[in-house]
Amino acid sequence: xxxxxxxxxxxxxxxxxxxxxxxxxxxxxxxxxxxxxxxxxxxxxxxxxxxxxxxxxxxxxxxxxxxxxxxxxxxxxxxxxxxxxxxxxxxxxxxxxxxxxxxxxxxxxxxxxxxxxxxxxxxxxxxxxxxxxxxxxxxxxxxxxxxxxxxxxxxxxxxxxxxxxxxxxxxxxxxxxxxxxxxxxxxxxxxxxxxxxxxxxxxxxxxxxxxxxxxxxxxxxxxxxxxxxxxxxxxxxxxxxxxxxxxxxxxxxxxxxxxxxxxxxxxxxxxxxxxxxxxxxxxxxxxxxxxxxxx
Amino acid sequence: xxxxxxxxxxxxxxxxxxxxxxxxxxxxxxxxxxxxxxxxxxxxxxxxxxxxxxxxxxxxxxxxxxxxxxxxxxxxxxxxxxxxxxxxxxxxxxxxxxxxxxxxxxxxxxxxxxxxxxxxxxxxxxxxxxxxxxxxxxxxxxxxxxxxxxxxxxxxxxxxxxxxxxxxxxxxxxxxxxxxxxxxxxxxxxxxxxxxxxxxxxxxxxxxxxxxxxxxxxxxxxxxxxxxxxxxxxxxxxxxxxxxxxxxxxxxxxxxxxxxxxxxxxxxxxxxxxxxxxxxxxxxxxxxxxxxxxx
Numbered sequence: 001x002x003x004x005x006x007x008x009x010x011x012x013x014x015x016x017x018x019x020x021x022x023x024x025x026x027x028x029x030x031x032x033x034x035x036x037x038x039x040x041x042x043x044x045x046x047x048x049x050x051x052x053x054x055x056x057x058x059x060x061x062x063x064x065x066x067x068x069x070x071x072x073x074x075x076x077x078x079x080x081x082x083x084x085x086x087x088x089x090x091x092x093x094x095x096x097x098x099x100x101x102x103x104x105x106x107x108x109x110x111x112x113x114x115x116x117x118x119x120x121x122x123x124x125x126x127x128x129x130x131x132x133x134x135x136x137x138x139x140x141x142x143x144x145x146x147x148x149x150x151x152x153x154x155x156x157x158x159x160x161x162x163x164x165x166x167x168x169x170x171x172x173x174x175x176x177x178x179x180x181x182x183x184x185x186x187x188x189x190x191x192x193x194x195x196x197x198x199x200x201x202x203x204x205x206x207x208x209x210x211x212x213x214x215x216x217x218x219x220x221x222x223x224x225x226x227x228x229x230x231x232x233x234x235x236x237x238x239x240x241x242x243x244x245x246x247x248x249x250x251x252x253x254x255x256x257x258x259x260x261x262x263x264x265x266x267x268x269x270x271x272x273x274x275x276x277x278x279x280x281x282x283x284x285x286x287x288x289x290x291x292x293x294x295x
Numbered sequence: 296x297x298x299x300x301x302x303x304x305x306x307x308x309x310x311x312x313x314x315x316x317x318x319x320x321x322x323x324x325x326x327x328x329x330x331x332x333x334x335x336x337x338x339x340x341x342x343x344x345x346x347x348x349x350x351x352x353x354x355x356x357x358x359x360x361x362x363x364x365x366x367x368x369x370x371x372x373x374x375x376x377x378x379x380x381x382x383x384x385x386x387x388x389x390x391x392x393x394x395x396x397x398x399x400x401x402x403x404x405x406x407x408x409x410x411x412x413x414x415x416x417x418x419x420x421x422x423x424x425x426x427x428x429x430x431x432x433x434x435x436x437x438x439x440x441x442x443x444x445x446x447x448x449x450x451x452x453x454x455x456x457x458x459x460x461x462x463x464x465x466x467x468x469x470x471x472x473x474x475x476x477x478x479x480x481x482x483x484x485x486x487x488x489x490x491x492x493x494x495x496x497x498x499x500x501x502x503x504x505x506x507x508x509x510x511x512x513x514x515x516x517x518x519x520x521x522x523x524x525x526x527x528x529x530x531x532x533x534x535x536x537x538x539x540x541x542x543x544x545x546x547x548x549x550x551x552x553x554x555x556x557x558x559x560x561x562x563x564x565x566x567x568x569x570x571x572x573x574x575x576x577x578x579x580x581x582x583x584x585x586x587x588x589x590x
Contacts, residue, residue, distance in 0.1 A: 112512070114447075114501075116504065161508070162500040163471075163501075171462070174468070190446065201496070205531065212412075213411045213412045217410055
């Protein structure tokens with residue numbers, strides 16, 4: 001099959017490709033050769049061609065977002081400072097050896113003060129705006145590094161990143177909490193953690209140790225500590241991000257369980273919140289970048 | 296040399312022994328055979344005898360505090376619930392094979408709500424109280440898990456643990472921040488982090504990511520991110536522990552650089568604060584336990 005072009009989401013851990021035909025995805029391929037597993041810029045072209053298979057028959061155009069454009073990626077696509085339209089300009093062409101292969105990388109966005117950066121999320125935001133004309137409000141993009149972006153008149157005005165997802169992973173695996181986190185999930189413990197985290201977000205480092213102490217002093221249900229840890233961290237984030245969501249139109253742009261947790265956390269605060277599909281948004285954002293490229 | 300008895304501080308990573316003669320330490324020996332490196336309860340006796348060398352010639356009495364009394368230690372010394380006098384009762388005799396070797400383990404303390412535990416610190420607190428008669432106030436014991444203890448009429452009334460030290464280590468080694476933490480130390484960055492952490496403790500997860508973004512967007516001085524991370528975490532802890540130190544007599548019970556950082560952080564908030572030597576306190580606490588044993 002010969003696609004019109006290839007859409008590419010290239011993160012730290014994975015590479016996802018879609019064959020695009022007449023404006024729609026007609027196939028998807030994946031590889032685990034994310035930026036983190038590639039040894040230098042020269043390794044990206046082979047990884048792409050291998051993952052794309054017969055789609056890569058030249059001439060072919062690839063539009064890619066994510067860590068592929070980082071300093072340690074294929075080629076650096078310098079950040080676009082906010083306020084700005086996401087992924088509408090600044091695409092960088094990657095160096096290629098294969099004749100007829102043309103790869104364009106969407107730049108991330110940056111904010112000077114407070115210092116912040118994103119790579120990949122700008123494409124999802126652009127896609128969300130392409131799918132929802134004249135959408136003004138706040139987007140929450142759950143992830144390892146969850147982003148809150150204030151969007152107005154098709155521009156990202158400001159944004160804020162929380163290390164919540166990574167703190168959950170790193171503390172759960174490498175701190176003393178690893179002895180307390182049993183498998184499973186306890187919904188009531190998640191909600192209790194959410195409330196504690198939201199009510200006293202400044203006590204996080206103390207509440208974390210309490211999780212450990214509880215498991216020594218009592219015999220919590222399986223999965224209770226894990227769910228409570230998640231609730232504490234997300235609750236504290238929701239409290240801190242209040243200036244972003246209070247009185248705003250809010251959408252959670254994400255897939256899977258993590259997006260569900262943020263939706264529940266916002267519902268507890270009675271925030272009316274929409275859900276926007278992350279894969280659809282990524283594809284729409286890459287399509288918008290492709291259209292701008294060929295315009 | 297034959298000591299009157301042996302004082303022992305046995306933690307997760309290390310074992311410290313002091314030969315006690317006429318109420319004073321006359322020698323110190325160390326070993327890296329902490330609880331975490333010993334394979335089950337039966338391994339403790341050999342580790343102790345090896346580290347003590349000729350001090351262990353029977354008959355000999357050892358009084359030990361720390362993780363040696365944890366469930367994974369030599370023998371569990373059940374927590375004493377607060378409010379209570381620290382390490383005044385509840386010593387547990389460890390099973391021994393060597394005739395004439397008698398080992399007594401000081402129990403830790405626990406708090407039901409909010410759930411909290413300590414092991415080892417209760418001995419330092421007891422020692423501080425033995426060294427400073429009628430001392431009422433709040434003790435801050437910096438460490439991997441920093442403790443704040445409210446002490447009144449020789450009892451621990453309540454206490455609070457913060458995972459600050461462990462968060463610093465785990466986030467610095469295992470999160471994306473590891474790419475940003477250069478060697479060295481920048482005092483101005485520590486103070487800036489302290490202020491940010493104290494002013495907006497609820498924004499911790501966001502400030503952590505800002506550290507990463509700053510190192511991508513600018514070129515911070517060597518050691519700036521490390522010092523800022525330390526400042527952010529300690530600043531947030533000081534803010535959260537305010538009900539403990541506000542209007543109280545406060546002493547930092549600790550040694551080394553970490554105690555210095557807490558002293559500086561409290562000084563920034565104009566808290567008049569004393570310093571109490573941790574090793575001296577440990578020895579005084581173990582001596583008090585030994586005295587109670589033989590009384």
